[in-house]
Amino acid sequence: MSGLEGIAGLSLACNVMQLISFGHEAISICRRIHESGSPEPGLSEHAESLKAVCDGLENSLGKRPTPVATAAPTAAATRAPTMEKRLLDLAAKCIKNARDLEEEMKFLSPSQPGKLRALVAAPKILWRKRRLERLKGNLDDAQKVMDTSILERLFARVEALYQANNQGFSDLSQELQEFITDHAASNSILRNAIETQTKGIQDHVTMESSKTQNEIKLHVSLKLSSHEISIKNHVLSSARDVQDTFSQRMTSREDSKAKEQAYQQLLKSLKYPGMNERRNQVSESHPRTFRWIFSDTFRFSDSDSDSDGESKWLTEDDSSTHSDEPADVDTTSIRSEESVESSASSRSSTRSLRPTEPPPWDSFIDWLKDDTRKVYWISGKPGSGKSTLMKYIESNDSNINNRELAIRFLSHYLWRPGTFMQQSIKGLLCSLLHQVLSEDERIAMEVLKRQPYISRKDADTDWTARELETTLIYVLRNSACLHLVLLDGLDEVADTPDEGVGRLLCLINDLVTSNRVKVCVSSRPEPALKRELEKHPMLKMQDLNNRDIRLLTRERIEAMQVDANNYTTNHLSNLICGKAEGVFIWVILVLNSLKRGLDNYDDMDTLYSRVKSLPKDLTKLYKEMWSRLKEDSDLYRRKTVLLFYMAMEFKTDPERAIIWHGNANLLGLAISTDDEMLESFMSSHGWELPDTELLWQKWYRLGRKLPAMCAGLLNITEPEEAFSSPNDYESKFKPWGKTGIDFTHRTAIDFICNSEEGKELFGPYVPKQDDLLSRAIKTDLILLVA
Known part of the structure; x- marks a missing residue:
């Protein structure tokens, strides 16, 4: 019982597999019908093509004429009708099979496309599959037989043609046959000769080609070797050139750097503290003043006159x-x-007509245009504005250069109240030489090349006045520019054995020996200066x-x-x-x-x-201003005189000028004139430093009282707003190290130190030089450690 059940199970499995296979085949057929509309897409086309070929074959064989009977027909000729008849039968059979296959395909293919019709047609196709395969096999068999018959017929026709050619050759005359034979032999000989010659040519060409190739290789090798050597030499030469160029550039760069360092050191050696201080202190002129200095023409105002009746000239x-x-x-x-x-x-x-008398001054512009006159003198009373006019000329160089006078300006302002360098000829030479070399590096390099030892100088103390003068004259003579040298305050030059007015006038004469230099000077009309300068073009400030x-x-x-x-x-x-x-x-x-x-x-x-x-008179005016203070007590006058002399001490000490940025300092003045603070600082208990608030109070009080105490002879150079309020000393005290002081004018110093009126007022209260120096040193110490 169990054995039968196993067989039944196997049978069921086989049926299932067969059903699955049938389903797969049906699905494939359905897919082909759905996609192409036919169960065998290529079969119909193949059948139609074969049918068309067979139809053509029938027509070709059916229309052939009946061949003419020959005397002795060959075997091929005898077989030809039989073969053609058989071909016709095969063609008819192929046509019949193709038609049957075509009808079967039409029967199996759905009339319209669609999935449902494809599903309906699939079982029909499976049911008639054997018939379809049989029709397809019959068509293939008939095609193969027909192909074989066609090949057989072609062979028979080729054989018949061969026999016909042989028969035709036999029917030719003997001479023609011999000719053809000889011709064929000649062709064979010619072909052999051509082959031999061709082989010889090939061998020769091969040999020559090999020879040429060897020569080319040799030539190319020689050329490559030559070029390789040339390239190596060129590369080595280029590398050396690049290395040399790089070395030269590095050397040039190092030389340029060394030259620049030498140039900067040269300029540094010429600059001293406070070199431009006096120029910066000279006040700017009123915007509408001094225009007349650059005018070419004059006109006379006949209704205007001075109190002494002098006529006035206008530009x-x-x-x-x-x-x-x-x-x-x-x-x-x-x-x-x-x-x-x-x-x-x-x-x-104002009339445009000129009067008969000459103008009271020499035209500055005409003097600039005149190559024969080298010096121009601006003369004037003390305080008449000479320095301001000189600064106006320097600041308005465009008014000169716009007149086709390409001139470069150099200037220096001598200052008797300043340091020794600020009032000396050596300081003047340093200043002028520094200006020239700063604007012309080329001439500076020439100087360093001409005098190499100059490169070792690094301070103004390394120069002698003679070296400076010689170098300056050389530079001015060899410069490409014309120079106008403005020298202010000739009367303020240091009065020492090596300096003085006489030495300064000699220097001016040496400068103007060059055709490329003109000198404009200003001074008071002191006898020594007037005697030398009045022969030159000039003007008097007080007259203009x-x-x-x-x-x-x-x-x-x-x-x-x-x-x-x-x-x-x-x-x-x-x-x-x-x-x-x-x-x-x-x-x-x-x-x-x-x-x-x-x-x-x-x-x-x-x-x-x-x-x-x-x-x-200025001196009497200063005395009048002092008398208006109505402070004649000894203590008050002694305090004021101490302020005056300490201010002069601070201004004339070059070391102190460095410490205090070149300015007399209000805080230093307050400390140096405060006896109590100085004694406390130097007490036996050790240095007692004043605190910041105390210093500020001293600074603030002196700043408030100074203008009144000194009768306007000593002024603060900072805005008065710094002393407007005593509150918030922290913020107000910030400018304490920069609040400077200065005398109203050099005439104020002359009044205090040199005039009879000043000696009468202040003589008994003038402090000793030792006391001034002691106070200055103590003040320096306090400011340095505070």
């Missing part, structure tokens, strides 16, 4: 600017109180700056907001200008005095009376 720039001012003050004359009768009488009428003083006076009075009508203001302005006699500093001092009077609420009559009573 075109002056008259055009002058005409823009209000009519009631448009004048360049100096009028006293008695000469002012009405505003109409102060109007100036009346109008400039008027402009400054009017502007300052208007800025004070004086409570008066225009007539009174003009009256006061005319009075100041008339008494000034061309001295700017006198006007500045008087205007400052008026400002203090206004701060004290003086009325206009009081101010007018104050100006009217002031002396014209």
